[in-house]
Amino acid sequence: MKKFAAAVILFTRLPLWRLVSPSQEDYSDAVVFWPLVGWLTGGVTALALIGFGTVLPAFPAVICALLVRVLLTGALHEDGLADYCDGFGCGGGKEKILAVMKDSHIGTYGVIGLIFYFLLLVSLLASFPPFVAACAIFAADPFGKLCAGQLTNFLQYARPEGAKNRISYSRMGWGKLIFQIVCGVLPLFPLLALNPLFAFAAIAPVIAGLFLASMMWRKIGGYTGDCCGATFLICELSMLIAISAIAYCR
Numbered sequence: 001m002k003k004f005a006a007a008v009i010l011f012t013r014l015p016l017w018r019l020v021s022p023s024q025e026d027y028s029d030a031v032v033f034w035p036l037v038g039w040l041t042g043g044v045t046a047l048a049l050i051g052f053g054t055v056l057p058a059f060p061a062v063i064c065a066l067l068v069r070v071l072l073t074g075a076l077h078e079d080g081l082a083d084y085c086d087g088f089g090c091g092g093g094k095e096k097i098l099a100v101m102k103d104s105h106i107g108t109y110g111v112i113g114l115i116f117y118f119l120l121l122v123s124l125l126a127s128f129p130p131f132v133a134a135c136a137i138f139a140a141d142p143f144g145k146l147c148a149g150q151l152t153n154f155l156q157y158a159r160p161e162g163a164k165n166r167i168s169y170s171r172m173g174w175g176k177l178i179f180q181i182v183c184g185v186l187p188l189f190p191l192l193a194l195n196p197l198f199a200f201a202a203i204a205p206v207i208a209g210l211f212l213a214s215m216m217w218r219k220i221g222g223y224t225g226d227c228c229g230a231t232f233l234i235c236e237l238s239m240l241i242a243i244s245a246i247a248y249c250r
Contacts, residue, residue, distance in 0.1 A: 002026045007033035011041065013074045031169045032176040034149045035142040035184035042141025042187065045069040046134035053130025062125040062133070066118075078114060080229020082106050085113030087226070094220045098159060101226050117233060124240045128247070135191040136243050143202060144236030146184025147209035151223040151231060153177065155213060158222035191243070201242035205235035 006022035007030035008014060022030075048065035056064065070078065087101035089109030100107070125133045152169035172180065191198045212231050216223050 003029045004033045004036065006030040007037045008040065011037045011076065012072055014072075028170045031149050031152050032172055032180050033183075034145040035180055038142030038145040039138075039183070039187060041069060041072060042138045044072055045141065046138040049125065049134045049137065050130050053133070058126040058130075059122065061130065062122050065125075066122065077229040077233050078117075080226040081117060081233050082110030082114055083226040084230035085109040088215070088219060089113075094158070097220055098224070101224060117237065120237060121240070124237075124244050127244060132194060132247075135194060136240055139188045139191040139198075140205075140236045140239040140243075142184045142187045143205055143239060144232045146180060147205050147235040148228045148232035149180060150209060151213055151216070151228055155217060156222040158216070158220040158224050158227075195246070197246050198243055201239050201246060204238040204242035208235050208238040 002020060002022045003026045005016050005020040006026040009017050009020075009022065010027065010030060011034070045065055045068060048068040049061065052061035052064045055061075083101045083103075083106075086103075086107040086109045087097040090096065090100050090107070125137065128136060153171050157169075185202075188199070188202065209231060212227070212234060213223075216227050
């Protein structure tokens with residue numbers, strides 16, 4: 001269970017490190033548990049949506065629920081999205097993109113990326129009834145992490161000096177990959193109980209993940225931690241867009 005604890009420590013601000021001390025190897029193998037951590041982050045967000053939705057209008061309820069998630073995760077993925085937008089938005093070769101993503105300062109592309117991301121996320125979730133929004137985020141969070149995890153399985157790490165946190169993710173064998181897929185897909189079922197057609201929404205994040213992986217391979221020859229965070233949020237958002245489109249066109 002130390003590998004699962006390592007994934008929780010990486011993706012949340014929960015002080016689990018006070019109770020468990022995962023090894024470097026545990027952190028390297030933690031990618032298999034990324035969707036399972038999505039059960040935690042997505043589940044807490046879903047409960048917050050339902051709770052705030054009972055006492056607040058849709059928009060402030062969604063904003064409060066997302067604030068809960070940001071506090072839980074420490075805005076780890078949002079930081080990755082901003083760095084990704086800055087790096088790939090600036091143009092140039094591999095060295096320039098990696099240097100910009102490594103810079104802790106946020107640039108124009110990062111700011112614009114976060115603004116449009118949150119505008120879309122808040123408006124999409126606010127367009128659903130609270131319970132539907134809860135089911136949607138509970139499905140999209142683990143599935144988005146599942147898609148992001150495939151970067152580590154099919155691409156190499158892009159920086160020749162390695163990650164700044166010294167964590168190098170291991171590729172998964174078939175057993176771990178199947179476990180990861182199951183953990184990413186199971187949270188879809190509450191959503192499918194509302195409308196089986198929502199199953200088609202899973203196509204959007206797969207396409208988005210493949211597109212992003214292709215871009216990373218062409219531009220920098222692999223992935224970074226920021227790329228994983230950006231891929232998770234973009235895949236999650238694309239799934240919510242697809243859910244909204246299916247509901248709207250029904």
